Amino acid sequence: MxxxxxxxxxxxxxxxxxxxxxxxxxxxxxxxxxxxxxxxxxxxxxxxxxxxxxxxxxxxxxxxxxxxxxxxxxxxxxxxxxxxxxxxxxxxxxxxxxxxxxxxxxxxxxxxxxxxxxxxxxxxxxFDVIPTDCVALKLKELMPEATHLSLGFETASGLSPGTSKTVIEGFSTGCQVRRDGRIVDKPLAWGRRVIDFGAGPRSAMTIPWGDVSTAWCTTDIPNIDTWLPLPRAAIAAARLGNLFRPVLGNRWVQARLKGLVTRYVKGPDARARARLSTRVWGEARNRQGDRKVVRLTTANGYxxxxxxxxxxxxxxxxxxxxxxxxxxxxxxxxxxxxxxxxxxxxxxxxx
Incomplete structure (x- = not known):
């Protein structure tokens, strides 16, 4: 075929x-x-x-x-x-x-x-979203009565031009999470916590990742958020960026930023892709406060x-x-x- x-x-x-x-x-x-x-x-x-x-x-x-x-x-x-x-x-x-x-x-x-x-x-x-989707389903199997699901990943790989442009589009939309079965908008870096993705505790913030949609379809867990580790200074800068979201969403600004991506972003080379792995983390909680955590190491995202x-x-x-x-x-x-x-x-x- x-x-x-x-x-x-x-x-x-x-x-x-x-x-x-x-x-x-x-x-x-x-x-x-x-x-x-x-x-x-x-x-x-x-x-x-x-x-x-x-x-x-x-x-x-x-x-x-x-x-x-x-x-x-x-x-x-x-x-x-x-x-x-x-x-x-x-x-x-x-x-x-x-x-x-x-x-x-x-x-x-x-x-x-x-x-x-x-x-x-x-x-x-x-990579968007096979590893996190599989971790979500594994957590659902381990804790069928889960009411809250958190997912995240840690990677050192660079971004491709297409992914970079998607990130730029996200500058104007802030963060999204699922609460009580509905997707709701939140400010950039709305959630902050310390997470051990598999190599020790890291400061992390919420990001608008695809699992907010897909993990709901896979697991029916009504409360879902997604996380990325970043230095505290970067998280503070992201929160400050909420003040500039209207400007970042301007069509002209978006076009200029995407033009810079086309010109300068090439994506990681073969040597970098082979060298860098990715850590995936997920946490499920039920109404009683019990937790299950799943960690997984995968190849580079690309x-x-x-x-x-x-x-x-x-x-x-x-x-x-x-x-x-x-x-x-x-x-x-x-x-x-x-x-x-x-x-x-x-x-x-x-x-």
Missing amino acids: QWMIYGANGYTGELIARAAKQGGLSPVLAGRDAGRIEALARELDLPHRVFALDAADRVRDGLAGMALVLHCAGPFSATSAPMIEGCLAVGAHYLDITGEIAVFEHAQAQRARAEQAGIVICPGVG ALTIDGALAVVMHLLSTTVTPGCHTPAGMLGADFVTRLPGSGAFSISDR
């Missing part, structure tokens, strides 16, 4: 395309940048298509004959909806590597349409995205999966992440 990597000319899309070819797979490479797509397709000896996402008929024509699309072209806040519509129209499974809450929420809203079209919609099949995304692709192309909207752990189980290269076993404790 034919399948496509859209955005194969981007940083992560190209890494996935090269890994797919090395693994004996033959995806169709696609994107809107004809020069870069054609050059990569020639180098890898793979088929290609060139089309933009600005018109529904172009997207449908571009996806004709595809059984599955792995969507890697960010920022996903702008690109995911038209690609999902195209997949619904042609009957192709939709996967992406986003970590954006709004994208997950939009995808979940298409559940009934996906069921009717007979396709699977599963965003977040990379390496995990490559292996995780391709593993989900192969699963969907070789296995019958109930149509609808899924999360990675919901579809492949809590232990999925531990089977990926560079991942260890879950470490479980009460603190």
Whole structure:
């Protein structure tokens, strides 16, 4: 069955395309940048298509004959909806590597349409959010009566251009958490605490990570927040940044900042990706105050995205999966992440 990597000319899309070819797979490479797509397709000896996402008929024509699309072209806040519509129209499974809450929420809203079209919609099949989603499900299995779930990660890897642009978009929205089943807006760095992600206590703050949406779908736990370790000075600066959120959300300012990203941000090289691992942490609590904590060490986020995304692709192309909207752990189980290269076993404790 034919399948496509859209955005194969981007940083992560190209890494996935090269890994797919090395693994004996033959995806169709696609994107809107004809020069870069054609050059990569020639180098890898793979088929290609060139089309933009600005018109529904172009997207449908571009996806004709595809059984599955792995969507890697960010920022996903702008690109995911038209690609999902195209997949619904042609009957192709939709996967992406986003970590954006709004994208997950939009995808979940298409559940009934996906069921009717007979396709699977599963965003977040990379570092965003495979490890944290699997930790969330493991905690749910350990504490079925949990009412509160906290998730976080610690990594030294740099950001790709696409991820950097997503972070810039987040400057204007502040933080989001889930409370009593609803997503609510909070100021930047609204929550602060000390967390041991696996290498000793670190100061940490809340961030608007995709699990605020996906972990709810995976676990039904009604209160969810997500955390990132940062120096106290950086957390203080983030809190101060709340004063400038209206300016940071200005369209001109956003465009200028994203332009700087395009010019200067290249993403970590192969040596950095191989050297740097990621620590993932999760904590579940029940009404009685009991706790369960799960820690996990994985490969670098970009390496995990490559292996995780391709593993989900192969699963969907070789296995019958109930149509609808899924999360990675919901579809492949809590232990999925531990089977990926560079991942260890879950470490479980009460603190």
